[in-house]
Amino acid sequence: MTTQDIIQVILFFSLLIGLTPVLGNYMYKVFTGNKHVMLPVFGWLEKLTYRFTGVNPDGETNWKSYTFGLLIFNLTGFVFVFLIQLLQVFLPLNPAHLPNVSWHSAFNTAVSFTTNTNWQGYSGETTLGYFVQMIGLTVQNFVSAATGIAVLLALIRGISRKTTEKLGNFWTDLTRSILYVLLPLSILLSVILVSQGVIQNFKPYETIKTLQGATQVIPMGPAASQIAIKQLGTNGGGFFNTNSAHPFENPTPFSNLIEMLAILLIPSSLTYTYGKMVGSTRQGWAVFSAMFILLIAGLVISLYAEYSANPIFRHLPRMEGKETRFGITNSILWSTSTTAASNGSVNAMHDSLSPLAGMVAMLNIMLGEVIFGGVGAGLYGMVIFIILTVFIAGLMVGRTPEYLGKKIEAFEVQMAIIAVLVPNFVILLFSAWASVINPGLSGLNNSGPHGFSEILYAYSSAAGNNGSAFAGLNANTLFYNVTLGIGMLLGRFGVIIPVMAIAGNMAGKKITPLSAGTFRTDNGLFISLLVGVILIVGGLTHFPALSLGPIVEHLLMNGGITF
Amino acid sequence: MKTFFISIKIFLFFTILTGILYPLFITGIAQILFPAKANGSIISRNNKAIGSALIGQQSDTAIYFSSRPSAVSYNPLPSGGSNFGLSNSKLKDLVNQRKKQFIAFNRLDSFTVIPSEMLFASASGLDPHISPDAAFLQVNRIAKARHFTDIQKRKLEQCIRDLTEGPQFLCLGEERINVLLLNLNLDQIK
Structure with a gap:
């Protein structure tokens, strides 16, 4: 990376952070x-x-x-x-x-x-x-x-x-x-x-x-x-x-x-709007920070992967699927942002990214599209994780969990679990199914672990309502059109309905005033807990599948093996 | 039932607003403020459209600068990349083959470091640019094919320097040169 690359990254995030409170x-x-x-x-x-x-x-x-x-x-x-x-x-x-x-x-x-x-x-x-x-x-x-x-x-x-x-x-x-x-x-x-x-x-x-x-x-x-x-x-x-x-x-x-x-x-x-509406901009910035930490972590891993040589291509930069005017840094900044937010537009072909950069793109989606996520959708997804976090924190200290003065009870936790499980269920079950039947395998453009990654990415993208792809997969077939369509519906409304149920249930509750015993949700401790919960839930669910795709591909590639 | 009617009416309203009026409004503004750009940055020579400044063209003859490898051979219908993963043996073979070809075609030293965009296919398959380095490596071959004198050759090198676009606003994007514009200028060298 050159100084100019670093300036571009800093400029991008400065603009983002500067405009956040304004808009x-x-x-x-x-x-x-x-x-x-x-x-x-x-x-x-x-x-x-x-x-x-x-x-x-x-x-x-x-x-x-x-x-x-x-x-x-x-x-x-x-x-x-x-x-x-x-x-x-x-x-x-x-x-x-x-x-x-x-x-x-x-x-x-x-x-x-x-x-x-x-x-x-x-x-x-x-x-x-x-x-x-x-x-x-x-x-x-x-x-x-x-x-x-x-x-x-x-x-x-x-x-x-x-x-x-x-x-x-x-x-x-x-x-x-x-x-x-x-x-x-x-x-x-x-x-x-x-x-x-x-x-x-x-x-x-x-x-x-x-x-x-x-x-x-x-x-x-x-x-x-x-x-x-x-x-x-x-x-x-x-x-x-x-x-x-x-x-x-x-x-x-x-x-x-x-x-x-x-x-x-x-x-x-x-x-920021969220912070203002719940009466404390600190709460908004806490959510922002958790998202930002995850985004930067993904970006650093992806840049590292893309700027590392490997035995197959000692030559750097690797411009496969990238445009001359953007170069590596802008392509990776985009691939990380577009998958963190459930945008899914691309300025480089994700299929040709380094295995680890491709994995970060996939993981951003698998974590539930909560790293900024979709317009509205990312934040309501994040609130689901906040509910899980205060619940877990409540279990650890033995108190009734509360968030912004509202008691978090069995109903909220049940709904939150449904909202977390439905998209993951879509990703893993459909990917497993497509990996063992002919209509699923016949669409592949790459073989070996990268072929599996194409399938896994497709269902992650559908369930997370992202829309980007390892585009080598020929998905315009009866099998993929229908299963991905169902995946998208479940991934969208399987989250929206439980979220609305939580909203309805919470609206009916009283607000407990802040006291010395209130577990704070706007400080560094809470932000780290929240990031931890997101990574643990996402990691435990998807680590096995990722090991079969991008992780093993990365290891084999570094051994000089191609497929 | 009331919800159904409201739903259809509001859908109709926003279809007209965001599906018809909004694109028409933007088209109007675009055609007034930036007509050439809004219509595809088409370049003409002798009153004939010869391409778009933004869309690369297949260029593989000895008398012109070559453009990047393209998975769709610069056919824009539809645009596309190779979508090969890095562990795909086809990609490895292609890159080796392109390297040999580029060296042989331009009669370069076999140790020459070839700019990576000439070895790897672009994302859109329509990338209009290459790096200035990749252009300089092709100068000797073109000068020979066109029987250029030394003065003409120096003009050509100056042409590359003139047409090189640095990072936009000094910090954005990569240094690059538009192959079609370069080739059109090349034809002007007398």
């Missing part, structure tokens, strides 16, 4: 109904939304109605995206005359975009016309991210309110997230991206004769508007097959920095 404070104002800067700009749109839909913005509901609204809304989106893919040839804005999508690919893609996963079994430029990309996928990019924020808001209200069953209004939370947070930031980011060379047009694909006289068809389309929200909403679904490695999606090192920042910006800022 966090703004979102606090938005979500608590205070006055804020976007109100004069988009306030009329919010009123129009309620008038058009007949929603009463002040009508708050209990957790069951809140969850029911959320599920129905997501179902509506799923059905719509599913159908327009099946009927693509009859729809406008398809200048490349792309055919209808197969039912299982359409199912997979519809689930993928409604669950904020944005796993892509298809290649954008050869599968989907502009109509489906915009009206289907861009919309889901917004609403799935807003869904994540809404769940988080309900959970925060459950924690901070007392003896009530009201958790807020799903439609209002959804509307405000989109109008005041996601849309303004996306507009800003889109324009910055176009200034760097990201395309934004409705032209047909351009056919040109190259310098050598060959024919090259250059794809076109409204890319910038979708890329902005795919980064900000931790969606990650690229306009093109190679996502943000494609020069039209990410043309310059500056666009790369801004896109990378957009991955972590909202999840990181939400920790």
Whole structure:
């Protein structure tokens, strides 16, 4: 690594830490109904939304109605995206005359975009016309991210309110997230991206004769508007097959920095919003610190792996699956950030990363997507781990566990365990199944332990709603489309429903005032405990599987063995 | 039932707002402020489109600078990398083969350290750049193929230096050179 590499890393994190309280404070104002800067700009749109839909913005509901609204809304989106893919040839804005999508690919893609996963079994430029990309996928990019924020808001209200069953209004939370947070930031980011060379047009694909006289068809389309929200909403679904490695999606090192920042910006800022909403910014920073420690640890391991020579390739740097303009450091900074946040966009091919860097990417997802994680989703996932941590700490000292004045009892712990187990269950069982049957094995691009890693990564990505891939795996088959689709659904709603149940149950409780005996959750001791619990749960669950994939591959590679 | 109706109405509302108005609005701004970039940074020569400044092209003849290896041979439909793991023997073989080929093609010393981007395929398969080092290693071969005089050869080397892009804002990204732009300038050398 050179000094310039280190400067880039420091610059990136300084921007992230600097912007966290700024955006966090703004979102606090938005979500608590205070006055804020976007109100004069988009306030009329919010009123129009309620008038058009007949929603009463002040009508708050209990957790069951809140969850029911959320599920129905997501179902509506799923059905719509599913159908327009099946009927693509009859729809406008398809200048490349792309055919209808197969039912299982359409199912997979519809689930993928409604669950904020944005796993892509298809290649954008050869599968989907502009109509489906915009009206289907861009919309889901917004609403799935807003869904994540809404769940988080309900959970925060459950924690901070007392003896009530009201958790807020799903439609209002959804509307405000989109109008005041996601849309303004996306507009800003889109324009910055176009200034760097990201395309934004409705032209047909351009056919040109190259310098050598060959024919090259250059794809076109409204890319910038979708890329902005795919980064900000931790969606990650690229306009093109190679996502943000494609020069039209990410043309310059500056666009790369801004896109990378957009991955972590909202999840990181939400920790500050969280602190403000529960009445202590220290609590927010404690959560931020736990996430940050895990992120940096992963980054250091990945950089070390990528900058180490091995007997097969003594030559450094290893540029397989990486772009010249980004180099190694920016590729690794991205691979760590995109898997820590459940974004899943890539600027380098994860399949060609060093085994240990690939393992960190996988582990970031396996730990439950709580290292910043998805928009909203990362933080509500982290609260699940906080509940487990205070429970374990309570057992150690023999006191009733409490978090922010709320007693943590059997129900909360049961729900937390469900939320932790469901995604892990998906990862391990589906991976094991795919590893022993022909439809699973026939999609592999690499053999030996790396082949197993491709399968393990795919199901981790689905269950964690990440969406990145060891993309050599050909997953656009009936088997993978269906099993990964089911995995994404379980990974999303198998967590959201228990989280909402916890929110509902906690809202009904009294708040015990702080006393000398209260176990503090905003100091270094708690942060280390929390990090420990996350690593122990993730490590115990996934160490055996990781040993069969990236760990053994790393050891064999250092012995000079190839497959 | 009420929830269903609200759900459909709100979905419709945001589909219009974020699926139609938002991309159209951005397209409008983009086409006014940055028309060339928004339309793919297309480069023309003699009024004919010859490529995009951002999309690399297959370049493997002796009279032009070579671009990086590409898993999709610079066909953008669809873009793609090799997705070979480091422990994949195919990758090891390919890298050795490319190394020999590059040395033979450019008549280099067999100990020459070849910049790594010329041995490994890019992520997008469309990488428009190589490092300036990789360009300099190709100068002799091109000068020979084009029967350049010493003055022309020096012009070519100056051309590489002029077209080299340093890190953006002094600290971001890597030093690089755009192969298509370089080749277009190469054709201008008289």
